[in-house]
Amino acid sequence: MSGCGAEKGLISIDEALTLMRSTPQTLMTETLPLGECLNRYLAQDVFSPVDLPSFSQSAVDGYALHTTAEQLQDSVFHVIGEIKAGSDAEHRLLDGQAIRIFTGGKVPEGTTHVARQEIVAIESDQKIRLVEHIKPQADIRFTGEEVQLGQTLAEVDQKINIGGLAALSMAGVQQLNVFKIPKVAVVITGDEVAETPDDLKAGKVFDANGPLLKAWFKDYGLEVEILHIADEASLVTQCFERLKQQFDVIITTGGVSVGDYDFVRPCAFETGFEQIFWKVKQKPGKPLFFAEYKHNLHHCYLLGLPGNPAAVYVSMQVYGKVLLDALQNQRQDIQWFNGILTHDLKSDARERFLRMHAYFEHGQLKLKSLTKQQSHMLSNLMQANCLVRIPANEMLEAGRELSGLFIIS
Structure with a gap:
């Protein structure tokens, strides 16, 4: 067998996810007022301080x-x-x-x-x-018919959503012990970003990765610092040297392959990062890079994404979320859904994440693949609502059951 799917050293998607889930050191905890705990994960069980109702x-x-x-x-x-x-x-x-x-x-x-x-x-x-x-x-x-004094209201690792916040507030809970949220820096590498339409004539492209990642993290519930760095080794090294001390996670786009201007890996090694894995047998996003920096009790994790925007999008939906969740002690397997493919699909040497549209028909979840799946294309994201795992080296016929992941909006 030949081709990039047979390249030596590639690990599987499941191996990469296992390493992404198990490697990170859980962040410390903090106590916050209840109103500041939306979308945070509990570090302690919560017990009711009152009966509900507290009187008949x-x-x-x-x-x-x-x-x-x-x-x-x-x-x-x-x-x-x-x-x-x-x-x-x-x-x-x-x-x-x-x-x-x-x-x-x-x-x-x-x-x-x-x-x-x-x-x-x-x-x-x-x-x-x-x-x-x-x-x-x-x-x-009657007093205590819904909740009794001392009853468990929420458990460790539970995510506080809007309904949970309201329920705890009704019980008089004033503050919660939660895991800290990761401090994240996003580094967009490259010299090719266009500022105006005229710049396109000079071989540049408009930046999709910066807005994409800023919006993705906002949807996840994090504010991030976004930096743009030219493809110069000294600048990338200086950037990593500064960020590794201040942040829990560094997300980079571009510069992780084997080109002459791909400086992310060598600069990461120069600044003390140790590789966890590099290159995953997947499409898009093969040159995914994951590394860890440790100094005393501080850990910083570097997730190097390819530069193509579809690879950035897919990698964040799958690996980025797993990494951020693991830092908050959420290490459970991804909950894939099952759906029925509505058409035939050609085979590929690598396992693929295809952008699809999932919909219910006659009580069944159906999956329809979208056109323009190349890693530099994003236009089909206007219709996509899920990513679907396509096994390698298989011709798929309509009616095949596949695993998918509903994507963050």
Whole structure:
């Protein structure tokens, strides 16, 4: 077998993912106010400091009642007051008494039922009559029926999403112990970036990698520093020397292959980085480079991406996310989905990540490949919503089940 798929030294996608997942040293933890913890990963279990509800309360607008009668339809009650949500319930109900109460209001001592106002007929200012029968304890939210004091609300490694943040806030949680988020620097290498349309005539191209990575990290939830460095070894070395001390991760684009101006690897070695792997048997993104710098307790990881924008995009969706998650103690396998290919596909010597459009049809997830898959092309990302793994050296027919990954927006 010949061709780039048979090149010696290439590791598989799964081998690369395993190294990316297992190598990083988990970052330290920090305690933050709850409102600053959206999309952060918990470093400690969270226990409820209160019962929820913290007091028995009305589930409806209506009347709290006290009665020993078994049949309540047409029963008449004497109204002795009113309780709004947030007010103290100082009243004690006796048999035959009622009190006007609103949703969330604390039910007074002696309450046996709460009657929603739709089944209450007002006889006078101080008398009501029930027009329907209700069961004991109707429409009362009892203390601790949702959550009890000391109950586990969230566990280590759980991601705090919007719903989780709201649930913890309702329970009175004020702060959380979470893993620190990585400090990331992005280095765009190359001399070919065009500033204006006129620059295209001089053989330059517009920068897609800078905006792509800035948007990707914003979607992930990180602010990053983006630098542009010319293809000069001394400048790349100086850049790495500075960044390795200040950041947890350096992401580079371009300069990781074997060309005369590919300085990322030699400059990384010169500044103390040790190679974890280089070159993956995949398409796009074969010359992917992963290295680690260690000094005392500080670790910095360098993820060198090829310069072609599709390779940058695919590599960040697959490897970039795995690296950033691992630094926050998230080391589980990627959760691939399964879908049905809707057309035939030619074989390739390397395993591929193809940009596809996934959609449901008759209860099945279908996969449609998009045109213009070359590593320098991005236009199909306007339609793509997933990356699909295509096995190497196989002709695929329509109906084949494949594994895919829904991509960060």
